[in-house]
Amino acid sequence: MHTLNYTLIVVGIGSALLGIISGALGTYAVLRRQSLLGDAISHAALPGIALAFLLTGSKTPLILVFGAAMAGWVGTLLILSIVKLTRIKYDSALGLVLSTFFGFGLVLHTLIQRNGNANQAGLDTFLFGQAASLLERDVLTIGILGGIALLIMSLFWKELKLLVFDEGFATSIGLPVRALDILLTSLLTVAIVLGLQAVGAVLMSAMLVAPAVAARQWTDRLGHMVLIAALFGAIAGVSGTVLSSSASRLPTGPTIVLCATLFVGFSFALAPNRGLVWHWVRHRRDKEHLKLAASRSVKEIWKRKELTRLQSTPTDKYISKK
Amino acid sequence: MSQLIAIVVAVACALPGVFLVLRRMTLMSDAISHAILPGIVLAFFLTESLSSPLLILAAAGTGVLTVVLVELLQRTKLVKEDAAMGLTFPALFSIGVILISRFAGNVHLDMDAVLLGELAYAHLNRLEMFGIDLGPVSLYVMGTILVLNLVFILLFYKELKLATFDASLAASLGFAPALIHYGLMTLVSITTVGAFDAVGSILVVALIAGPPATAYLITDSLARMLILSAILGSLNAVSGYWLAHLFDVSIAGAIATTTLLMFGITFLVVPRRGVIAIARRRHRQKLEFAQTMLVIHLLNHEGLPEAEQESQVSHLQEHLRWEPPFAAQIVRYALENRCVSQKNGQLALTERGRGIAREALVH
Numbered sequence: 001m002h003t004l005n006y007t008l009i010v011v012g013i014g015s016a017l018l019g020i021i022s023g024a025l026g027t028y029a030v031l032r033r034q035s036l037l038g039d040a041i042s043h044a045a046l047p048g049i050a051l052a053f054l055l056t057g058s059k060t061p062l063i064l065v066f067g068a069a070m071a072g073w074v075g076t077l078l079i080l081s082i083v084k085l086t087r088i089k090y091d092s093a094l095g096l097v098l099s100t101f102f103g104f105g106l107v108l109h110t111l112i113q114r115n116g117n118a119n120q121a122g123l124d125t126f127l128f129g130q131a132a133s134l135l136e137r138d139v140l141t142i143g144i145l146g147g148i149a150l151l152i153m154s155l156f157w158k159e160l161k162l163l164v165f166d167e168g169f170a171t172s173i174g175l176p177v178r179a180l181d182i183l184l185t186s187l188l189t190v191a192i193v194l195g196l197q198a199v200g201a202v203l204m205s206a207m208l209v210a211p212a213v214a215a216r217q218w219t220d221r222l223g224h225m226v227l228i229a230a231l232f233g234a235i236a237g238v239s240g241t242v243l244s245s246s247a248s249r250l251p252t253g254p255t256i257v258l259c260a261t262l263f264v265g266f267s268f269a270l271a272p273n274r275g276l277v278w279h280w281v282r283h284r285r286d287k288e289h290l291k292l293a294a295s296r297s298v299k300e301i302w303k304r305k306e307l308t309r310l311q312s313t314p315t316d317k318y319i320s321k322k
Numbered sequence: 323m324s325q326l327i328a329i330v331v332a333v334a335c336a337l338p339g340v341f342l343v344l345r346r347m348t349l350m351s352d353a354i355s356h357a358i359l360p361g362i363v364l365a366f367f368l369t370e371s372l373s374s375p376l377l378i379l380a381a382a383g384t385g386v387l388t389v390v391l392v393e394l395l396q397r398t399k400l401v402k403e404d405a406a407m408g409l410t411f412p413a414l415f416s417i418g419v420i421l422i423s424r425f426a427g428n429v430h431l432d433m434d435a436v437l438l439g440e441l442a443y444a445h446l447n448r449l450e451m452f453g454i455d456l457g458p459v460s461l462y463v464m465g466t467i468l469v470l471n472l473v474f475i476l477l478f479y480k481e482l483k484l485a486t487f488d489a490s491l492a493a494s495l496g497f498a499p500a501l502i503h504y505g506l507m508t509l510v511s512i513t514t515v516g517a518f519d520a521v522g523s524i525l526v527v528a529l530i531a532g533p534p535a536t537a538y539l540i541t542d543s544l545a546r547m548l549i550l551s552a553i554l555g556s557l558n559a560v561s562g563y564w565l566a567h568l569f570d571v572s573i574a575g576a577i578a579t580t581t582l583l584m585f586g587i588t589f590l591v592v593p594r595r596g597v598i599a600i601a602r603r604r605h606r607q608k609l610e611f612a613q614t615m616l617v618i619h620l621l622n623h624e625g626l627p628e629a630e631q632e633s634q635v636s637h638l639q640e641h642l643r644w645e646p647p648f649a650a651q652i653v654r655y656a657l658e659n660r661c662v663s664q665k666n667g668q669l670a671l672t673e674r675g676r677g678i679a680r681e682a683l684v685h
Contacts, residue, residue, distance in 0.1 A: 035408035036349055043524065086595055092535045095348040096585060099528035103578020110571040206412030213405050249423050254416030261413040268400055276398065
């Protein structure tokens with residue numbers, strides 16, 4: 001009983017940390033309309049993991065994370081250069097890199113499998129994550145790497161803010177926009193690669209997008225949005241983990257994603273000012289006001305008309321006819 | 323036989339893919355291919371067979387539902403299109419995964435098969451009628467889908483073309499771009515469902531986006547792009563198939579890899595739009611520009627007392643701030659073009675060079 005609780009605590013802390021990191025950094029992706037970049041990076045990471053394993057023969061998380069980050073990075077740079085150099089648009093470049101990198105990773109994976117020195121579960125873990133298998137060591141890695149990423153984010157807070165909201169202005173005051181862009185993408189890559197362990201490649205994009213979109217409904221300030229997104233991410237991570245460990249055959253990754261999506265639905269409905277319920281209430285109130293105003297002004301018009309009819313002189317009549 | 327299936331799948335995916343690439347909706351195929359999972363699972367519970375037509379219909383329905391959901395989310399103005407997509411398909415996919423792992427534990431519906439597909443086994447499931455073996459089921463399914471795609475594109479070619487390149491003109495002419503849009507999305511959904519049996523839901527995107535993106539680098543005409551995409555798709559399929567055989571790896575993965583290779587090579591070497599062509603053009607423009615600078619410089623000082631000093635090659639470093647190797651390169655280039663002539667380290671303008679300088683100064 002004691003060990004079970006301990007495992008749950010470790011896994012819970014791990015998922016909470018991942019939720020915080022991906023929520024905070026996902027905010028930038030959503031605001032820059034690069035929500036699906038996370039999807040591409042997470043899929044493109046597979047060949048990196050396979051190559052890292054093929055080259056070093058070790059399954060140490062740090063080495064695999066490094067390989068994944070490198071491949072995700074190469075994929076992102078390829079996307080950016082395709083968009084820059086050709087007329088192929090962002091979406092096609094992203095789809096192409098995402099799927100073909102993944103396919104190449106699959107080829108490498110079958111190569112490893114054939115050589116018979118890999119565990120069969122490797123690919124499934126990559127695809128769907130396995131929060132339940134997080135160890136203390138993994139949580140430590142997540143905490144340190146994620147902490148560094150968040151620290152860098154806060155160090156470059158002002159610059160990144162400007163990059164997100166007014167890239168042209170950032171360029172004009174001499175900020176190294178390209179370097180900042182690469183920095184932000186690298187931070188995103190770190191968040192994604194860490195998150196792969198919990199929710200897997202297929203669902204990673206949701207971990208970036210959902211908390212950020214939910215947080216966006218509650219505030220108009222970047223600082224608040226990052227904090228709220230991190231909070232939503234953490235709660236979704238913990239509740240998903242607890243739910244999936246309490247019921248049998250409830251996979252962790254999808255459960256976390258559904259929890260995060262619930263936050264989005266909740267925020268869409270109830271958030272002040274932007275939420276759909278508020279919208280509806282305000283719409284009704286405006287309608288009432290408009291009706292009242294309209295009926296009042298109709299009355300006014302009638303009254304005036306009566307008055308003018310009574311008071312009108314021949315010249316007035318002439319003018320009004322004209 | 324697997325090769326034939328691979329070709330049919332590749333061509334069937336590439337055709338609607340052309341329109342997705344041109345309409346900037348490639349990622350919708352990614353979203354659809356993931357989001358159809360709950361539809362497939364529910365239909366599978368009903369029919370208990372992976373190749374029943376009901377399954378394809380249910381999945382295609384879910385695909386169209388995904389498109390509608392994404393558009394509804396966008397219409398609330400609470401999220402942008404990319405985030406709407408990034409929210410919808412993981413949620414639907416999660417529902418599908420949970421359904422599978424909770425209720426399909428002992429039924430044959432493998433997650434790996436859904437995500438990765440396996441072309442090697444596609445021909446094992448065979449269609450038999452009156453005891454006669456008529457070939458693999460998936461060949462018939464994909465063949466039908468291919469014909470469907472062809473018929474749709476041929477019938478509505480004009481409408482598709484107009485709606486793709488000028489949606490507002492199409493609307494004002496009464497072509498109902500919305501109808502074309504949903505028709506195309508239905509087609510993409512059906513194609514994706516049919517294809518994932520063979521290549522899985524992630525690699526479908528490679529087949530849909532890869533050949534059209536490659537063809538887009540090569541041609542400017544829609545008709546040629548369609549034909550080229552089909553050809554490139556089949557080439558990728560065949561070479562991927564043989565690659566997989568050679569190294570004994572996943573066929574679908576190998577086809578995706580050859581798609582990437584094919585795109586990469588085209589990206590590098592295609593005339594006019596390739597990376598090499600762009601680099602060469604930039605290099606030539608740099609030389610041209612420097613040569614123009616040189617002749618203007620010479621023209622400015624021509625016939626003046628300081629001309630003798632200014633026209634020395636060694637002086638260029640000081641005056642135009644050119645490093646000696648670069649200056650030497652430009653002088654060589656200008657000599658080749660017969661814009662200048664050289665005598666004991668002194669440069670003199672030729673008639674041609676003078677013309678270039680004057681023209682540049684006029685503009």
